Each structure stands twice: as structure tokens, then as C-alpha cells.
Amino acid sequence: MGRSPCCSSDDANLKKGPWTPEEDEKLLDYINTHGHGNWKTLPKHAGLNRCGKSCRLRWANYLRPDIKRGRFSEEEERLIVNLHSTLGNKWSKIATYLPGRTDNEIKNFWNTHIRKKLLNMGLDPNTHKPRTDLNHLLNLTQLICAAHSALKVQADAAQLLQKLIQTLNTNQLSTITAGLMGSQKSYPYEGLINGTSSLYADEPAPVPQKFHSMSQGVIDNSWASFEGYESPDMSHKVNNSSSHTTLYIGVPLNFSSSSLFTIHIQVFSLFIFNDFLISELVSESPETATTSMNQMGDDKTNTNHYYSTMSPADTSMFQAWEKLMGDETDSSFWKDILDLTSSPSSPIQR
DNA sequence: AACGTCACCAACCGCCTCCCG
DNA sequence: CCGGGAGGCGGTTGGTGACGT
Numbered sequence: 001m002g003r004s005p006c007c008s009s010d011d012a013n014l015k016k017g018p019w020t021p022e023e024d025e026k027l028l029d030y031i032n033t034h035g036h037g038n039w040k041t042l043p044k045h046a047g048l049n050r051c052g053k054s055c056r057l058r059w060a061n062y063l064r065p066d067i068k069r070g071r072f073s074e075e076e077e078r079l080i081v082n083l084h085s086t087l088g089n090k091w092s093k094i095a096t097y098l099p100g101r102t103d104n105e106i107k108n109f110w111n112t113h114i115r116k117k118l119l120n121m122g123l124d125p126n127t128h129k130p131r132t133d134l135n136h137l138l139n140l141t142q143l144i145c146a147a148h149s150a151l152k153v154q155a156d157a158a159q160l161l162q163k164l165i166q167t168l169n170t171n172q173l174s175t176i177t178a179g180l181m182g183s184q185k186s187y188p189y190e191g192l193i194n195g196t197s198s199l200y201a202d203e204p205a206p207v208p209q210k211f212h213s214m215s216q217g218v219i220d221n222s223w224a225s226f227e228g229y230e231s232p233d234m235s236h237k238v239n240n241s242s243s244h245t246t247l248y249i250g251v252p253l254n255f256s257s258s259s260l261f262t263i264h265i266q267v268f269s270l271f272i273f274n275d276f277l278i279s280e281l282v283s284e285s286p287e288t289a290t291t292s293m294n295q296m297g298d299d300k301t302n303t304n305h306y307y308s309t310m311s312p313a314d315t316s317m318f319q320a321w322e323k324l325m326g327d328e329t330d331s332s333f334w335k336d337i338l339d340l341t342s343s344p345s346s347p348i349q350r
Numbered sequence: 351a352a353c354g355t356c357a358c359c360a361a362c363c364g365c366c367t368c369c370c371g
Numbered sequence: 372c373c374g375g376g377a378g379g380c381g382g383t384t385g386g387t388g389a390c391g392t
Binding site: 016017018019053054057058061062104105108109111112113 | 357358359360361362363
């Protein structure tokens, strides 16, 4: 059985579009005096040439006195993400947990901000789980930018990272992550996210001592804002006595439900020991270089760290990446990154 | 300065749910 | 129990301003 539209066809001359201050005033005056009552009859009584639905929406989303305007706080953002992970797109339900915020406002905020963040973090905004398609590797581009800004890495570090990603792309990232997990789960990140697994085979997951949230980070929208991240297990490596730059990507291993941003890093769980890689590179010729994933069996912490050795910088890097990214990424983007990473302002000196 | 692109968000549209007679 | 209507909800659109070229 069909249902007549809210505003019937004989109301075709009803006004639509943005509300004027005069209309707002009429609506406010009427509701303040009489309450909204029946929305369908309200516009007539209030002297408005609008349909009742439009009036209700205007009131609910804009004129209501308890509406909180302005930017969403970090706490609100976290709350939205957490609620969304359990409630889904139930904006009105979510709105009940955020006093003063409307479902429409939350929905808009989700679509324009949070959704993008999750995508950039390699997470499916609908499921909050890691995306399984290779497109999420695109997000690692963000890591390079983020790593640069957060850690001021030098060009070789960024290039190494690019090469690593390239390597991962051709060497089944899923296999690597499954190996890190020590199992072949269909959803290899599950353990990390629910806190039951760790990259560390024989140890409880270390708790990050400090973790800057994104909005507080060097760059907004950056999940590499782990600048200042101090893992108890990794801190000894941060100030490696090696003269080479040490670049870490990741890795909080405990799922923190209060932190939207830890999830993402768990997804990739990459350790990049730049100093090590560089020493590998200088002894390896392009002709004989191979790509391999190896376990660092001599690590004193007896953990399942993985590293990748890669060929020295090759001139086809941009082409490789363009091939990987298809038409979605233009090479100037990468040139920009390398230009950035060549900045002499790096505080980490080799 | 002009134009194009992008991000944001208010508002609309149409379906769904609930309530009442 | 059923049908109809009002309100609620979520997806989508389009206007606008900011920013880049």
C-alpha cells in the first residue's frame, strides 16, 4: 500500500530550501507559546508556508534551545566511534548519548570526518574492522606523510618505507600478518583488537605509556601521531646507538577501547628498523637484491618481529607505485613526499 | 581576478515504525 | 487485528564558502 508523501502534491507551492530569520522567528514564537503539538497543522497556525516536516526538522536540528553548536570535541568523537561500532548507523540512538547534538549533526560529522579517518586508517567504516582489499595499502601513504611530520624522518627512511610497502604488496600482506599472529585466522586482527593476542609470542602485550591522539598530533588525521610513543618493550630501540635513523611504525599491542587510533596501528603492525635496513642495503646490489620476509630470531626480547630487506633505491619507484595505485594517485604526490622528507630540518640525525 | 575543486552541512526525500481508533 | 497517519530515521542532495591553480 502506497503511502502519501509528507507534503502532498497540492502543497506544491510550499516553500522549500533554507529558512529565513523571519521564518525561524515565527516558528520559535509559536513553539515557545503553544508547543509544537501536531506538526502537520503547526505551519498553518504559525503562519508559515512550510510543510510540517520541514518545521519539525528545523526545530529539531537548529532552533531547539538545548542544541550545542560548534566543533565536536575529541571526547565526543571517540564516543561516536565507539557507539557506532556497536550501534551502526543508528544516528538518533547515538545522539541520545551526546547531549545537545542532533542525529543529523552526528551523521554529517561522521560522513565528513570520521568516516574518512577510518578509511585512512585502513578500517572499514561500517564494520570497524580492517579492510581486506589491497586498496587499504593506499592508507600507508598516509603513514609516510605522518611519519615524516611526526618523526621528521629523512628521505631514505621514507623511501625505505615505500619500498617496504611495495614489498608487502607483492608478498601477500595477509600472510605476513597471519604469521605475526601465529595463526591462520580468517580475521587475523581479531586477537589484536580484542586484546587476546599479541605480536609478542611469549609476553603480555606492552602497554603504551604515551599515545598522542590524532587531533593532538602533529598532523590532523594522522595515525602516525604516535610521536612520543613509548612502549616499554620498544623504548630501548628508539634511541638505538646506531648512527642511522631509526624509524618505528606502530605498534601498541593492547586494544584500547577508549582510543580510536590505536586500532589502526594494530592493523598493520609494522616494525621498521631503519638502521638495520640501511646496513642491509649498502651491501646489496640492485642486480642481486631479493625481497624477503624474515623473522628476527636473535632478538633479545624473543618476539616475533619481522623485517623486510629490500633492494636499494631504484629509479622505478614512482612507476611501481603508480602501477600499484592505478589512476588514483598521481606521481606528484610521491614527489612531494620525498621532497618533504629531504628537508634538512630533521631532528634525527644520521 | 577568474575559474575549478573540494569540504561542509542544512535541508530534503522516501521509507520505516509506532500508535491510535 | 488491521489500516492509516504522524513522527522518526537514515541516505542523499545541493548551496555555499574556502582553497588551490
